[in-house]
Amino acid sequence: MSLQQTLILLKPDAVQRRLCGKILGRLEDRGLKIVALKMLKVTKELAAQHYAEHVKKPFYPQLEEFITSGPVVSLIVEGPGAVQVVRDMMGKTNCRESAPGTIRGDYGLSRQVNLIHGSDSPESAQKEIAIYFRPEEILSYDSTLAEWVCAGD
Numbered sequence: 518m519s520l521q522q523t524l525i526l527l528k529p530d531a532v533q534r535r536l537c538g539k540i541l542g543r544l545e546d547r548g549l550k551i552v553a554l555k556m557l558k559v560t561k562e563l564a565a566q567h568y569a570e571h572v573k574k575p576f577y578p579q580l581e582e583f584i585t586s587g588p589v590v591s592l593i594v595e596g597p598g599a600v601q602v603v604r605d606m607m608g609k610t611n612c613r614e615s616a617p618g619t620i621r622g623d624y625g626l627s628r629q630v631n632l633i634h635g636s637d638s639p640e641s642a643q644k645e646i647a648i649y650f651r652p653e654e655i656l657s658y659d660s661t662l663a664e665w666v667c668a669g670d
């Protein structure tokens with residue numbers, strides 16, 4: 518499986534509820550490598566760029582209010598098949614329908630206030646990485662764990 522990078526946001530509820538450490542821990546425990554990380558406040562302009570496909574939907578005004586309401590943690594993780602691996606770890610959009618063991622299934626009860634964003638395809642990942650990070654903010658480094666975590670197929 519080829520190495521992929523994917524964009525993750527720990528949304529304002531994850532920051533407010535002090536769940537960032539737990540969620541980052543899950544990603545690290547899985548073997549994903551953090552190659553960029555920062556905290557920021559999403560502006561209305563950034564929200565519209567990120568959620569371009571949703572801007573015209575009825576839930577967008579509420580989504581905009583939520584995602585711009587406080588700081589988020591934005592990061593890029595890297596690993597084999599990282600895009601789908603992270604999507605599976607997140608659970609379904611609606612926390613109430615997410616299986617226990619997933620991030621949304623373990624920590625949330627809302628469809629909107631659902632803790633985490635992860636890119637839904639390699640193409641979205643490239644687009645979203647470019648929205649949130651400048652190339653010089655993305656680090657390239659070897660991890661001594663890689664041969665144990667990512668070895669084989």
Ligand code: UDP
Pocket residue numbers: 571576580609610611628629630631633634635637
């Ligand atoms: N969302 C919402 N109402 C909906 C669907 C989605 O408020 O009916 C919000 C929710 O925060 C979700 C985000 O919009 O995470 C983006 O929606 P998408 O369908 O892309 O879900 P995701 O990929 O985050 O699971």
